[in-house]
Amino acid sequence: MKTMSQTDPYFSRVSGAWGYGDRADPVLWGDGRGLLPAEHLQRFERDGFLFVDKLFSDDDVRAWRDEADRLANGGIDRAREEVVIEPNNDTVRSVFRVHRLSPVFKRLVKDHRLAGVARQILGSDVSVHQSRINYKRGFEGREFFWHSDFETWHMEDGMPRMRAVSAAIWLSDNNEFNGSLMVIPRSHELYIRCVGDTPENHYKVSLRQQSYGTPSYDALTMLVERGGIVAPKGPAGSVVFFDCNLMHGSAGNLSPYPRDNIFFVYNSVDNALVDPFAGIAPRPAFLGERDGTPVDLL
Amino acid sequence: MKTMSQTDPYFSRVSGAWGYGDRADPVLWGDGRGLLPAEHLQRFERDGFLFVDKLFSDDDVRAWRDEADRLANGGIDRAREEVVIEPNNDTVRSVFRVHRLSPVFKRLVKDHRLAGVARQILGSDVSVHQSRINYKRGFEGREFFWHSDFETWHMEDGMPRMRAVSAAIWLSDNNEFNGSLMVIPRSHELYIRCVGDTPENHYKVSLRQQSYGTPSYDALTMLVERGGIVAPKGPAGSVVFFDCNLMHGSAGNLSPYPRDNIFFVYNSVDNALVDPFAGIAPRPAFLGERDGTPVDLL
Numbered sequence: 341m342k343t344m345s346q347t348d349p350y351f352s353r354v355s356g357a358w359g360y361g362d363r364a365d366p367v368l369w370g371d372g373r374g375l376l377p378a379e380h381l382q383r384f385e386r387d388g389f390l391f392v393d394k395l396f397s398d399d400d401v402r403a404w405r406d407e408a409d410r411l412a413n414g415g416i417d418r419a420r421e422e423v424v425i426e427p428n429n430d431t432v433r434s435v436f437r438v439h440r441l442s443p444v445f446k447r448l449v450k451d452h453r454l455a456g457v458a459r460q461i462l463g464s465d466v467s468v469h470q471s472r473i474n475y476k477r478g479f480e481g482r483e484f485f486w487h488s489d490f491e492t493w494h495m496e497d498g499m500p501r502m503r504a505v506s507a508a509i510w511l512s513d514n515n516e517f518n519g520s521l522m523v524i525p526r527s528h529e530l531y532i533r534c535v536g537d538t539p540e541n542h543y544k545v546s547l548r549q550q551s552y553g554t555p556s557y558d559a560l561t562m563l564v565e566r567g568g569i570v571a572p573k574g575p576a577g578s579v580v581f582f583d584c585n586l587m588h589g590s591a592g593n594l595s596p597y598p599r600d601n602i603f604f605v606y607n608s609v610d611n612a613l614v615d616p617f618a619g620i621a622p623r624p625a626f627l628g629e630r631d632g633t634p635v636d637l638l
Numbered sequence: 639m640k641t642m643s644q645t646d647p648y649f650s651r652v653s654g655a656w657g658y659g660d661r662a663d664p665v666l667w668g669d670g671r672g673l674l675p676a677e678h679l680q681r682f683e684r685d686g687f688l689f690v691d692k693l694f695s696d697d698d699v700r701a702w703r704d705e706a707d708r709l710a711n712g713g714i715d716r717a718r719e720e721v722v723i724e725p726n727n728d729t730v731r732s733v734f735r736v737h738r739l740s741p742v743f744k745r746l747v748k749d750h751r752l753a754g755v756a757r758q759i760l761g762s763d764v765s766v767h768q769s770r771i772n773y774k775r776g777f778e779g780r781e782f783f784w785h786s787d788f789e790t791w792h793m794e795d796g797m798p799r800m801r802a803v804s805a806a807i808w809l810s811d812n813n814e815f816n817g818s819l820m821v822i823p824r825s826h827e828l829y830i831r832c833v834g835d836t837p838e839n840h841y842k843v844s845l846r847q848q849s850y851g852t853p854s855y856d857a858l859t860m861l862v863e864r865g866g867i868v869a870p871k872g873p874a875g876s877v878v879f880f881d882c883n884l885m886h887g888s889a890g891n892l893s894p895y896p897r898d899n900i901f902f903v904y905n906s907v908d909n910a911l912v913d914p915f916a917g918i919a920p921r922p923a924f925l926g927e928r929d930g931t932p933v934d935l936l
Contacts (some may be wrong), residue, residue, distance in 0.1 A: 480853070516869065517869070569893065594781065594784070
């Protein structure tokens with residue numbers, strides 16, 4: 341068990357009971373100028389997320405679906421570490437680092453409607469911390485339990501501050517039955533300290549099923565009582581921008597139809613990774629890119 | 639593998655590919671007289687289910703919740719066969735035969751708003767085929783995959799015809815996030831033959847996680863393309879009546895709050911159980927009551 345560092349506002353993986361602290365960083369870092377209107381920016385700041393209905397066209401979505409299918413169906417070797425298989429069946433759950441594995445997604449990660457919004461929110465140039473496609477196959481795709489990404493990125497990757505934002509780009513219509521992204525509004529305002537240690541190479545298990553760095557039921561109940569639960573619904577081509585500390589998860593997909601999302605995580609170039617706060621070796625680059633190259637220079 | 643009996647319209651557990659047949663029985667058996675208005679009866683016949691908003695009062699619900707909690711929390715011995723534990727944790731998933739284990743639920747199973755509606759739909763006196771409480775605890779309650787009850791009751795209990803109806807009585811508000819009952823409208827019109835054999839004592843596993851008698855993905859996709867998916871939402875005290883052959887399931891509960899339902903299954907006294915069509919020994923009485931006593935005489 342790591343000793344608590346009272347100088348790190350985001351210490352976690354504690355022994356004993358869970359706890360929480362106030363967020364020590366702003367949500368909006370810039371001067372507000374950019375693609376998003378002020379009202380949308382304020383909503384993002386207040387709720388911790390912003391749903392943009394049908395940001396991309398059907399033609400765009402079709403091309404990305406084809407590319408996502410190609411990657412999952414042999415386009416890259418299933419034995420590679422970037423490919424994660426479901427815990428209970430042999431379908432592909434995630435492919436990581438798609439912005440480097442695929443020219444199509446390398447182009448998309450630079451799109452100003454995504455990277456530009458990230459720059460607007462984070463008030464600086466941005467690098468890609470992580471990219472992935474989550475394939476939630478019809479009948480097969482399993483749940484992702486509630487978690488704050490930042491807790492993991494801080495403890496296991498060494499991301500110092502809350503100055504990163506995710507964009508979830510929907511390749512399928514998201515509805516009530518196919519395991520939509522669920523978020524707890526305003527949960528980004530509090531930092532939940534998780535209980536427990538962090539074994540080395542924990543990520544090999546946690547990608548399939550999370551076991552450390554998960555918030556306690558009491559913490560989640562407290563957050564839901566403050567903010568409720570929201571699951572944005574809408575057509576393929578929609579995007580959810582969400583703060584790195586927003587508590588989110590998703591149910592299994594019990595519909596016959598796939599629910600595929602692309603996730604891009606943008607980190608401020610002024611928030612370069614340091615040694616992981618859990619005192620372990622950093623996770624591999626496909627989970628936490630360490631070079632910090634601005635996205636436009638990729 | 640059992641030989642197909644072409645004289646049984648509802649043969650199942652076949653080798654090779656899945657298949658389906660038309661329903662060989664009416665949905666409504668009586669002259670229509672009773673508590674439900676004609677319009678509601680017609681909706682039940684067409685869709686295979688009927689949602690009745692807040693049939694019972696908050697006071698009733700509170701008393702039943704207390705009784706349900708008592709049963710789950712030591713009121714009956716956890717080692718009894720009527721008590722089923724979740725596959726991945728040690729919380730109570732179901733308690734069966736509550737109409738015999740609890741005087742409160744024995745009274746409720748006779749209530750004319752439930753048993754009377756069953757008599758109206760089935761056109762005869764009715765017995766209790768099965769009763770249970772499904773506890774879907776906050777964060778812990780796991781999914782129930784899609785299934786038709788009748789397929790199991792026919793193959794493993796020896797229920798000859800489709801002349802039974804279930805009532806799901808909600809002890810909690812059912813919403814989008816706590817694993818509500820989902821149904822495929824009009825799926826009761828077709829009988830899906832499942833692939834595979836039926837081991838003896840299969841029920842000991844299937845109560846926790848279904849493995850035989852599950853419809854194929856192709857069958858489910860066909861049904862959803864015909865009828866879609868519906869998940870009725872509403873307050874505690876609401877009831878869903880659904881035909882014994884309606885395809886239904888439910889997702890896991892990712893909310894902090896419990897989603898507890900009582901299920902009563904009413905069978906026509908003219909549809910007495912015979913030997914199981916899978917050629918196995920009948921399941922124990924807590925899963926399929928064999929004595930056929932009219933509910934009012936219990």
